[in-house]
Amino acid sequence: MRSPHLPAKALAACAALAMAAAAHAADLRVVSSGGFAQAYKDLSPAYERSSGHHLLSEWGPSMGATKNAIPARLARGEPIDVVIMVGDALDKLMAEGKLEPGSKVVLADSPIACAVRHGAPQPDISTVDGLRQAFLHASHVAYSDSASGEYIKRELLDKLGIRQQMEGRAAQIPATPVGEIIAHGQADFGCQQRSELKPVAGIDIVGVLPQEVQLQTQFSGAVVRGSSQPQAARQLLDFLAAPANASAIEQTGLEPAAARH
Structure with missing residues (x-):
């Protein structure tokens, strides 16, 4: 796993996150699809350092019939707090009641x-x-x-x-x-x-x-319904979407949503 050199704005965002972190560290279970995986890997150490939370990370496709696919994991009732996946597939899970209403955060587009x-x-x-x-x-x-x-x-x-x-x-x-x-x-x-x-x-x-x-694919994250750590889950999504982290996301070949604002 490589450690990106975060810009000064990103370091400031990390410091602010640390001040706002919950008093007790949480174990946060995250499943990301491959499209956002490298950006997540690059940013997760900074999030853990600044928040005090511990990320338990796994990987799986946004769709398909494999056992690691995110819809299959949720159908089995795996204890997941955050999913990061293709936006359309996430919207379907949201409509099915698998994700917390209003928790979707658009992260990036991918060509x-x-x-x-x-x-x-x-x-x-x-x-x-x-x-x-x-x-x-x-x-x-x-x-x-x-x-x-x-x-x-x-x-x-x-x-x-x-x-x-x-x-x-x-x-x-x-x-x-x-x-x-x-x-x-x-x-x-x-x-x-x-x-x-x-x-x-x-x-x-x-x-x-x-x-x-060309087809641009949107990658988004959301909190899983019934998460035991909903506050930390939302905090992670806000961190990943922060404008200060846009350059780190862009380096992985994605087009960060924050850069469009």
Whole structure:
């Protein structure tokens, strides 16, 4: 886990958080999806130091059928205080009564990017036709089982007019990060949230999808209904969304919501 150098404003925010912290430290259980995971990892040590709370962190996709998926965890009644996930999927859980009403905090947007194995020729995907050719020239294409992969499977292949050509050559990968599949040579081209590709060693990110076919995915957090630490949970979400932490979030490949205000 790397330790980011927080700007002076962020350090000031940490100091203010420490003064406002609860008298007794809390164990706060958090599950984050991969898109916001690196930003969360980078910021969590500063939050723990300033608040005195201890974060118990786990990871899982925002959707899908795997046992670690956040909806599946909540359905099993796992004792979770905060979830950080794709905004649309979070809204669905909120409507189902799984999350505290009014507790949603928008954290960042994430574009979809594509990658190849480190050192491999890098296709130019800056245009729609270039992206189309990159898919067609790849022997095996990987995409995720979460928001970006669902978009590729249900919409992008049709927008590119290559659904039939990619049958048997493009696959949705459950649970495992797409970057790892590429790094291990199981695919020679793949696409996922840029923030999920950036931490993976052994790959080169060739670019983001062209604007005409890009899908920005919102990542948000919320307090789980019935949390034993609702005050600390809201405090964590406020900390992650603070303008002082926008630069640390941006460094992970996300576009922080705080920067838009």
